[in-house]
Amino acid sequence: MNDQFQIPASLKKTSMALILIGLLTLVLGGVFLLKGDEFEKTRFWIVLLQNSVFFLMISVVSVFIIAASSLAQGSWIVAYRRVAEAIAANVWVFGVIAVIIMFAIVFGFNINGHNTIYEWVTPHGDKILEGKSAFLNTKMFVGFTVVTIGLWAFFGQKFRSLSLAQENAPKNSPRIHWLTVRWAGLFLVVYALTQMSTTPWMWMMSVQPHWFSTMFSWYTFASAFVSGMSLILLWVVYLKNQGNLIFVTKEHIHDLGKFMFAFSIFWTYTWFDQYMLIWYGNIPEETVFYTLRQHGPYAIFFYSNVVINFVMPILILMTRPSKRNYFTATFMAMVLIFGHWLDFYQNIIPGPMQAHWSLGWYEMGVLALFAGIMIYCVSRTLTKASLIPKNNVFLKESVVHLS
Numbered sequence: 001m002n003d004q005f006q007i008p009a010s011l012k013k014t015s016m017a018l019i020l021i022g023l024l025t026l027v028l029g030g031v032f033l034l035k036g037d038e039f040e041k042t043r044f045w046i047v048l049l050q051n052s053v054f055f056l057m058i059s060v061v062s063v064f065i066i067a068a069s070s071l072a073q074g075s076w077i078v079a080y081r082r083v084a085e086a087i088a089a090n091v092w093v094f095g096v097i098a099v100i101i102m103f104a105i106v107f108g109f110n111i112n113g114h115n116t117i118y119e120w121v122t123p124h125g126d127k128i129l130e131g132k133s134a135f136l137n138t139k140m141f142v143g144f145t146v147v148t149i150g151l152w153a154f155f156g157q158k159f160r161s162l163s164l165a166q167e168n169a170p171k172n173s174p175r176i177h178w179l180t181v182r183w184a185g186l187f188l189v190v191y192a193l194t195q196m197s198t199t200p201w202m203w204m205m206s207v208q209p210h211w212f213s214t215m216f217s218w219y220t221f222a223s224a225f226v227s228g229m230s231l232i233l234l235w236v237v238y239l240k241n242q243g244n245l246i247f248v249t250k251e252h253i254h255d256l257g258k259f260m261f262a263f264s265i266f267w268t269y270t271w272f273d274q275y276m277l278i279w280y281g282n283i284p285e286e287t288v289f290y291t292l293r294q295h296g297p298y299a300i301f302f303y304s305n306v307v308i309n310f311v312m313p314i315l316i317l318m319t320r321p322s323k324r325n326y327f328t329a330t331f332m333a334m335v336l337i338f339g340h341w342l343d344f345y346q347n348i349i350p351g352p353m354q355a356h357w358s359l360g361w362y363e364m365g366v367l368a369l370f371a372g373i374m375i376y377c378v379s380r381t382l383t384k385a386s387l388i389p390k391n392n393v394f395l396k397e398s399v400v401h402l403s
Helices: 009-035 038-071 078-088 091-108 127-131 138-167 175-203 216-241 250-281 284-294 299-316 320-324 326-348 361-382 395-399
Strands: none
Touching: 009 038, 009 361, 038 078, 038 091, 038 138, 038 175, 038 216, 038 326, 038 361, 078 138, 078 216, 078 361, 078 395, 091 138, 091 361, 138 175, 175 216, 216 250, 216 326, 216 361, 250 284, 250 299, 250 320, 250 326, 284 299, 299 326, 320 326
């Protein structure tokens, strides 16, 4: 059987419109950058940093899901595995964008001798930052960034190529399946040493370098995972509505809904754990993070974060019928992606911007740019192969799958 996706004209126009809006936003932002004060200049780059890191991390979640399900011999994902593969295969796109933006900030962003986004680049006698210089320095930043993104992009392409190779393998041959399992185990080691460890410290936590949290990487992973799973669900529902993914049923939508619900609770656990430990310890170098967000101008984002990413999922997605309803699941997927985009916003923006916050045309325009790139790249990848992973050893099991 063949299930080939053709990009509808409406989807192509949508992606192009979003990209055009985003590019126009960057041009206008550049004009304001030349005329603006230091906070406008900081805003221009910090918003690009937030979006590039967010979209990179939610795209690499698909690589993680492919690896984890392969290692666990999971059949539930096979019916829509090509969706995760299409997202994973484009990790390199968002990786290149993130590298350009982060390196531009580290090596080219300077206001009166200070790097106001990554302060550790220009410590100027700050004893705390100088004490962290063994880790927070440009060489380590470049090394960790290049290696991390290079490996993520490699594995995203690798899993895609192995899946396509399975189609031409001898029928019922398990060789490529077990090869995928071995690569999956290797990737999970890489993922544990990057996403769940060092890179969130480098890319995100270091924008407020006097503050630190040992929970931050797990917290970031939970936020990215919920968003990445929601992104997969949006594509699955869209393709299903287009007449594709003929083997996908409500059972598969139910699975995705369960992951969205479960990891919303896990995200809440990491959020509360980090908050509670810092509140209980009451150490100034830790509480400064929450003082700015909970009691300062960002309070609305602090409380909205909890409402959108915890209260709404637990009220709407708890019941079984809600997770099997296409409209409800789609609505919550969009809510959660935006909610965790706000989560990344309130994690990254307040440090460099302090009280000079903004959530207006520029922030929304840059978000539109990255969303447009995601739609354009993933849709093009989906057209290059059948959406049915033919010859996959778990395809039959996925077709008869019951939650």
